Amino acid sequence: MLNWGVMGAGGIAYVFCNGMRFTDSGQILAVASRTQSRIDRLANDYNIPRQYSDYDSLLTDDDIDAVYIATIHPLHEEWAIKCAEAGKHLLIEKPISMNHAEAAAMVEAARENDVFLMEAFMYRCHPQIAKVVELIQDGTIGEVLVIRSTFSYRSNFNPQSRIFNREMGGGGILDIGCYTASMTRKIAGAAANELFLNPIEVKGNGKVGPTGVDHIAAATLKFENGIIGEIIAAVECSVGSSVFIYGSEGSITIPSPWLPSSPCRHAREPLPLDTVFPSTKIIVESQQNRQEITVDVDRDLFTYEADTVANHIADRQAPAMSWDDTLGNMQLLDAWLAEVGVVHLVT
Numbered sequence: 001m002l003n004w005g006v007m008g009a010g011g012i013a014y015v016f017c018n019g020m021r022f023t024d025s026g027q028i029l030a031v032a033s034r035t036q037s038r039i040d041r042l043a044n045d046y047n048i049p050r051q052y053s054d055y056d057s058l059l060t061d062d063d064i065d066a067v068y069i070a071t072i073h074p075l076h077e078e079w080a081i082k083c084a085e086a087g088k089h090l091l092i093e094k095p096i097s098m099n100h101a102e103a104a105a106m107v108e109a110a111r112e113n114d115v116f117l118m119e120a121f122m123y124r125c126h127p128q129i130a131k132v133v134e135l136i137q138d139g140t141i142g143e144v145l146v147i148r149s150t151f152s153y154r155s156n157f158n159p160q161s162r163i164f165n166r167e168m169g170g171g172g173i174l175d176i177g178c179y180t181a182s183m184t185r186k187i188a189g190a191a192a193n194e195l196f197l198n199p200i201e202v203k204g205n206g207k208v209g210p211t212g213v214d215h216i217a218a219a220t221l222k223f224e225n226g227i228i229g230e231i232i233a234a235v236e237c238s239v240g241s242s243v244f245i246y247g248s249e250g251s252i253t254i255p256s257p258w259l260p261s262s263p264c265r266h267a268r269e270p271l272p273l274d275t276v277f278p279s280t281k282i283i284v285e286s287q288q289n290r291q292e293i294t295v296d297v298d299r300d301l302f303t304y305e306a307d308t309v310a311n312h313i314a315d316r317q318a319p320a321m322s323w324d325d326t327l328g329n330m331q332l333l334d335a336w337l338a339e340v341g342v343v344h345l346v347t
């Protein structure tokens with residue numbers, strides 16, 4: 001059983017701790033946060049025995065095997081490298097870093113210090129994605145031609161929030177565009193019998209707001225196998241959140257690509273241990289047929305993520321989101337941000 005330390009006690013840390021209650025692959029041993037009220041809430045709700053008011057204390061706690069970095073993204077690189085140097089395995093919230101260069105340094109630190117590292121794309125750990133890959137590789141929709149991937153929500157403009165504040169790594173491309181980029185690369189890869197593919201061309205456009213970060217952004221991608229991808233990320237308005245894959249003989253729709261089967265994501269308190277986790281659906285249409293495929297689950301989305309770490313820790317990376325996959329994704333985000341004209345301040 002892995003002993004986890006949680007670094008940063010914000011919104012997603014609460015969700016992850018809830019998910020950890022539904023597995024015996026690990027337990028939350030410690031939480032580190034700069035904010036006492038957050039420590040209190042997390043520690044009380046999840047009976048976390050060790051509480052630290054600074055992140056450094058997690059590094060020196062010899063009983064911690066793995067650290068879940070759940071801070072705002074500009075802090076990911078610094079703390080991931082410190083954790084790796086302290087011999088801690090790593091699960092790091094998405095986006096893993098502010099850019100490709102930072103991600104490369106983090107991967108190098110994991111390699112040099114022989115620790116596990118995975119970017120926390122929880123949707124990649126859910127059985128839904130394995131089913132989609134299987135459908136594509138079985139030729140269910142023929143040759144894959146176009147992938148359209150969207151993640152969006154409406155957030156009221158607040159220059160102090162991590163969504164809009166440039167110093168805090170704001171903007172939709174980093175916050176949610178990373179999902180659309182990683183999904184499109186995953187599907188294009190599945191069509192080529194690879195774990196992922198990187199695009200050979202990226203063209204983008206977007207709306208940049210007064211704080212210098214993107215509110216709405218779109219990009220078109222071209223892959224070496226001819227697939228065209230369209231990715232959209234918006235934090236100013238909702239334009240849907242779904243994935244469509246069009247092939248020569250049909251299409252696949254993923255109505256709930258990012259947060260399937262996750263009561264933990266919306267819970268404001270620890271969920272009962274007899275919680276039933278909802279299945280999710282994939283729609284396949286070809287010729288005159290329309291088929292709804294149900295993907296059943298036995299855990300929360302975030303439990304699958306924690307279990308993925310535990311199952312692959314000895315390999316130091318997981319096929320759900322390998323090091324090269326993460327590096328390719330960050331390269332795409334760099335290109336997309338440059339096309340839209342967003343320059344992030346990175347120290």
Ligand SMILES: NC(=O)c1ccc[n+]([C@@H]2O[C@H](COP(=O)([O-])OP(=O)(O)OC[C@H]3O[C@@H](n4cnc5c(N)ncnc54)[C@H](OP(=O)(O)O)[C@@H]3O)[C@@H](O)[C@H]2O)c1
Nearest residue numbers: 008009010011012033034035038070071072073093094095
């Ligand atoms: N996988 C998912 O579904 C998902 C969902 C949401 C967010 N995320 C990712 O998780 C990370 C955290 O997002 P969140 O929504 O949890 O954010 P949040 O609720 O605003 O929490 C931000 C966290 O960052 C820490 N932090 C450190 N320095 C900070 C600073 N100068 N200003 C503000 N916060 C600071 C805070 O730590 P203290 O506790 O020490 O105060 C807090 O725990 C982001 O990288 C985000 O992209 C992932």
